[in-house]
Amino acid sequence: xxxxxxxxxxxxxxxxxxxxxxxxxxxxxxxxxxxxxxxxxxxxxxxxxxxxxxxxxxxxxxxxxxxxxxxxxxxxxxxxxxxxxxxxxxxxxxxxxxxxxxxxxxxxxxxxxxxxxxxxxxxxxxxxxxxxxxxxxxxxxxxxxxxxxxxxxxxxxxxxxxxxxxxxxxxxxxxxxxxxxxxxxxxxxxxxxxxxxxxxxxxxxxxxxxxxxxxxxxxxxxxxxxxxxxxxxxxxxxxxxxxxxxxxxxxxxxxxxxxxxxxxxxxxxxxxxxxxxxxxxxxxxxxxxxxxxxxxxxxxxxxxxxxxxxxxxxxxxxxxxxxxxxxxxxxxxxxxxxxxxxxxxxxxxxxxxxxxxxxxxxxxxxxxxxxxxxxxxxxxxxxxxxxxxxxxxxxxxxxxxxxxxxxxxxxxxxxxxxxxxxxxxxxxxxxxxxxxxxxxxxxxxxxxxxxxxxxxxxxxxxxxxxxxxxxxxxxxxxxxxxxxxxxxxxxxxxxxxxxxxxxxxxxxxxxxxxxxxxxxxxxxxxxxxxxxxxxxxxxxxxxxxxxxxxxxxxxxxxxxxxxxxxxxxxxxxxxxxxxxxxxxxxxxxxx
Amino acid sequence: xxxxxxxxxxxxxxxxxxxxxxxxxxxxxxxxxxxxxxxxxxxxxxxxxxxxxxxxxxxxxxxxxxxxxxxxxxxxxxxxxxxxxxxxxxxxxxxxxxxxxxxxxxxxxxxxxxxxxxxxxxxxxxxxxxxxxxxxxxxxxxxxxxxxxxxxxxxxxxxxxxxxxxxxxxxxxxxxxxxxxxxxxxxxxxxxxxxxxxxxxxxxxxxxxxxxxxxxxxxxxxxxxxxxxxxxxxxxxxxxxxxxxxxxxxxxxxxxxxxxxxxxxxxxxxxxxxxxx
Numbered sequence: 123x124x125x126x127x128x129x130x131x132x133x134x135x136x137x138x139x140x141x142x143x144x145x146x147x148x149x150x151x152x153x154x155x156x157x158x159x160x161x162x163x164x165x166x167x168x169x170x171x172x173x174x175x176x177x178x179x180x181x182x183x184x185x186x187x188x189x190x191x192x193x194x195x196x197x198x199x200x201x202x203x204x205x206x207x208x209x210x211x212x213x214x215x216x217x218x219x220x221x222x223x224x225x226x227x228x229x230x231x232x233x234x235x236x237x238x239x240x241x242x243x244x245x246x247x248x249x250x251x252x253x254x255x256x257x258x259x260x261x262x263x264x265x266x267x268x269x270x271x272x273x274x275x276x277x278x279x280x281x282x283x284x285x286x287x288x289x290x291x292x293x294x295x296x297x298x299x300x301x302x303x304x305x306x307x308x309x310x311x312x313x314x315x316x317x318x319x320x321x322x323x324x325x326x327x328x329x330x331x332x333x334x335x336x337x338x339x340x341x342x343x344x345x346x347x348x349x350x351x352x353x354x355x356x357x358x359x360x361x362x363x364x365x366x367x368x369x370x371x372x373x374x375x376x377x378x379x380x381x382x383x384x385x386x387x388x389x390x391x392x393x394x395x396x397x398x399x400x401x402x403x404x405x406x407x408x409x410x411x412x413x414x415x416x417x418x419x420x421x422x423x424x425x426x427x428x429x430x431x432x433x434x435x436x437x438x439x440x441x442x443x444x445x446x447x448x449x450x451x452x453x454x455x456x457x458x459x460x461x462x463x464x465x466x467x468x469x470x471x472x473x474x475x476x477x478x479x480x481x482x483x484x485x486x487x488x489x490x491x492x493x494x495x496x497x498x499x500x501x502x503x504x505x506x507x508x509x510x511x512x513x514x515x516x517x518x519x520x521x522x523x524x525x526x527x528x529x530x531x532x533x534x535x536x537x538x539x540x541x542x543x544x545x546x547x548x549x550x551x552x553x554x555x556x557x558x559x560x561x562x563x564x565x566x567x568x569x570x571x572x573x574x575x576x577x578x579x580x581x582x583x584x585x586x587x588x589x590x591x592x593x594x595x596x597x598x599x600x601x602x603x604x605x606x607x608x609x610x611x612x613x614x615x616x617x618x619x620x621x622x623x624x625x626x627x628x629x630x631x632x633x634x635x636x637x638x639x640x641x642x643x644x645x646x647x648x649x650x651x652x653x654x655x656x657x658x659x660x661x662x663x664x665x666x667x668x669x670x671x672x673x674x675x676x677x678x679x680x681x682x683x684x685x686x687x688x689x690x691x692x693x694x695x696x697x698x699x700x701x702x703x704x705x706x707x708x709x710x711x712x713x
Numbered sequence: 714x715x716x717x718x719x720x721x722x723x724x725x726x727x728x729x730x731x732x733x734x735x736x737x738x739x740x741x742x743x744x745x746x747x748x749x750x751x752x753x754x755x756x757x758x759x760x761x762x763x764x765x766x767x768x769x770x771x772x773x774x775x776x777x778x779x780x781x782x783x784x785x786x787x788x789x790x791x792x793x794x795x796x797x798x799x800x801x802x803x804x805x806x807x808x809x810x811x812x813x814x815x816x817x818x819x820x821x822x823x824x825x826x827x828x829x830x831x832x833x834x835x836x837x838x839x840x841x842x843x844x845x846x847x848x849x850x851x852x853x854x855x856x857x858x859x860x861x862x863x864x865x866x867x868x869x870x871x872x873x874x875x876x877x878x879x880x881x882x883x884x885x886x887x888x889x890x891x892x893x894x895x896x897x898x899x900x901x902x903x904x905x906x907x908x909x910x911x912x913x914x915x916x917x918x919x920x921x922x923x924x925x926x927x928x929x930x931x932x933x934x935x936x937x938x939x940x941x942x943x944x945x946x947x948x949x950x951x952x953x954x955x956x957x958x959x960x961x962x963x964x965x966x967x968x969x970x971x972x973x974x975x976x977x978x979x980x981x982x983x984x985x986x987x988x989x990x
Contacts, residue, residue, distance in 0.1 A: 125987060195734070200944050200945065200946075204944065256835070273944070275941045279902055279941070281901045281902070281918060281939075282901035284945055285901060287837075287945075288835055289899065362778055375856060375918070375919060376900050377835070377855050377858045377899045378900050379836065379900075382856060388919075390902060390918065390919070391917060404915055425784070426787075427787065427789050429788065429790065430790045430791070430795050430806065431789060433790065433795050437832070455913050455914050455915055455939075456915045457915045460821040461821065464814055464818075464819050467810060467813060468814070471806045471809065471810045474802070474804055475799060476808050478762075478793065482795075483795075485766060485769050486794075488770065488774070489773055490785060490786035491777050492779050493778045493779055495774070503720065503774065511727075515760035515765055517755060517757070517758075517806070517809060521751070521809055521810060522757065522813060522814070523747075523748055523814075523816040523817040523820055524751050524752050524755055526748060526820065526912060526913055527738070527748060527908070527912075529939075530906070530939040535920055553794070568788045574813055588728060588734075589729065591730075591734045591736035592736055595738060595739065595908075598939050599743045599946040600941045603947055604947070605948070607937070611735065611736075613736070643886040686784070687785060687787075689787055695785070
């Protein structure tokens with residue numbers, strides 16, 4: 123049974139190629155600003171993503187104010203409401219979660235976890251961040267342009283997205299598309315780095331099947347993103363041409379406000395196929411890194427190996443592959459050929475099987491563990507609950523005929539917030555509490571952290587669990603005001619008000635978190651090199667925070683998987699990946 | 714301990730909320746009871762899985778939380794257990810998917826006797842068209858739209874002359890008769906959505922989409938737009954009035970046909986103008 127960890131000890135191969143010189147910074151500017159060190163780039167990505175995330179948070183407050191108390195706030199009208207939901211959605215999905223998981227966690231953890239000195243293409247990696255920053259700035263600029271940001275919904279469906287009945291028809295939509303194009307260019311530069319570093323930059327002994335699941339998750343998500351983002355790139359370019367040059371890629375003959383437009387022959391459905399060919403894998407681009415991070419948090423803090431490691435790896439790879447053949451489940455009521463429904467419902471429900479396996483293996487890792495209820499562990503538990511909840515409602519929406527009454531209602535909003543909003547953000551927080559000591563050398567404040575956890579988790583659950591039932595009732599999404607509608611009882615408005623109050627409270631708890639990030643940087647408890655007693659490689663660096671080049675003079679050599687916790691007979695309850703087995707002579711490692 | 718109790722409470726509260734929630738689907742007014750049944754089945758299966766996972770997690774946190782001197786078990790994998798769980802999951806998934814696909818087959822198979830009616834969306838109003846005595850709808854073209862011909866019907870199509878055009882008014886339907894709703898838009902995406910009917914489908918400029926249903930009880934139902942269509946999306950409303958056949962016919966008598974509305978001469982002129990442009 124125990125055939126993974128202690129395999130072929132004698133098989134550590136000699137290094138086949140010599141080490142490559144790193145570019146060492148000579149000035150403050152190249153050390154901290156135009157840095158080529160993946161760890162600095164990771165922090166830059168993370169801070170930028172969190173900053174733009176704060177914008178999305180404020181937007182969510184504004185839209186919840188409108189939904190909870192319609193008509194009370196005169197500064198929010200239908201135009202602005204649509205702009206708020208559009209920008210909130212796009213920021214959260216692309217500019218926050220994708221950037222934070224891949225650009226932030228990916229940059230920091232991949233080289234450290236696989237035992238590399240840096241990413242393989244440091245210069246391109248640096249460019250990736252700066253182009254991402256430019257994309258963010260272009261996006262933010264739309265708030266200040268005439269007409270404001272686009273209010274087309276984050277899905278940007280034409281013809282509506284580029285016609286005059288939608289706010290932000292001028293600069294809003296044009297700059298949104300330009301920003302997406304920039305984002306994809308920047309991401310591709312980073313993404314190539316992550317993939318090649320995992321494939322080419324691993325240290326000796328670090329076989330693929332010894333990598334921590336965090337790396338597997340980020341690696342698979344990056345491969346997916348490299349394949350999926352081009353579809354969005356193409357769709358954005360074509361939509362931009364339809365808007366600027368009046369081409370007709372997505373625009374059929376149409377009469378806008380009584381006026382016959384010059385478009386003809388284009389297909390609005392084609393845009394939806396391209397968008398969701400990107401958009402569905404995108405869900406897993408966000409979910410897979412979260413899966414990996416959660417696996418590692420649970421294992422470390424339950425002092426137990428992750429249960430069923432190989433199954434977990436294959437589940438990640440399987441989900442990644444399957445997620446490319448399910449996209450049209452977002453389009454069951456789009457008017458596409460209805461017979462597609464049979465195929466896409468089947469593939470969509472099949473993807474539930476590897477996903478369920480992951481959940482089983484997380485909870486089975488807890489079984490007979492030694493569970494330390496640290497803050498990262500609490501966030502991991504919250505992830506499991508919110509992810510299971512959101513995953514199961516996915517079985518409603520994926521099952522084509524069940525989707526018919528529920529699609530475009532608040533049920534969908536509740537579902538995707540639970541599964542790809544709250545759950546991945548729980549993983550982000552868990553990851554930050556877990557790795558902050560490595561990044562800064564200090565622990566985050568425990569009391570503030572627990573406050574942040576309980577308010578965020580219970581508050582978010584209180585917002586999104588009841589929201590499903592408004593959707594079941596039939597309340598449509600993207601309505602700034604449901605108004606007088608016979609089937610909506612007065613109690614539904616009370617529920618909306620309750621959710622809005624909960625959203626405001628949860629939002630304020632995030633300010634506590636931000637305060638904690640800054641305060642602990644100076645006043646936090648000294649962490650030491652390995653405060654959690656973790657076995658994976660990033661905790662075994664000679665210095666904390668790790669210096670440029672990560673490993674001092676010699677690269678580490680890996681003798682075991684990342685999950686040797688509570689090994690019978692071992693003196694401690696963890697064995698670092700780079701610790702040679704008992705009786706192994708140091709000379710043997712250096713042939 | 715506190716954590717385990719809170720996890721337990723989350724499971725209990727979620728189930729209680731589900732059972733006691735006053736927010737539930739609207740009383741059904743169409744033949745799509747099967748859809749409601751499939752949702753109910755899905756609730757049972759997913760509810761059981763959710764409760765099981767959360768309760769198991771709560772138990773683990775309670776039973777295996779760290780105590781002095783405790784050590785975790787070393788257990789990398791268990792092929793047998795993993796295979797069993799995979800098979801059980803597959804069975805559960807199949808139990809939801811199979812009935813779902815059967816009902817979907819019914820949803821996409823329009824009965825032969827269904828009456829075709831048309832719903833047209835535009836920013837931000839609904840128009841309806843019912844076949845006249847010939848029981849057939851005439852063809853249309855967005856390029857023919859004008860103030861005199863707001864639905865863009867082809868003036869030279871004999872099938873369209875007796876079509877009933879309903880503008881800025883409610884749609885009436887007879888109870889118990891299957892209808893195939895042809896859906897059309899002239900500007901952006903819309904979605905003809907009546908919660909009580911359960912069915913819903915986007916309307917796309919440049920194509921005709923459809924769904925079918927049979928109204929099963931008389932009443933007045935709100936029509937909403939379910940696909941974001943611009944700034945007045947939330948205000949794009951109308952009503953469907955389902956009534957007994959004789960009331961329906963009394964209403965139908967009062968409606969005007971396309972030929973009456975346009976006057977044959979005007980239509981020909983409008984068409985001529987559009988073509989010469």
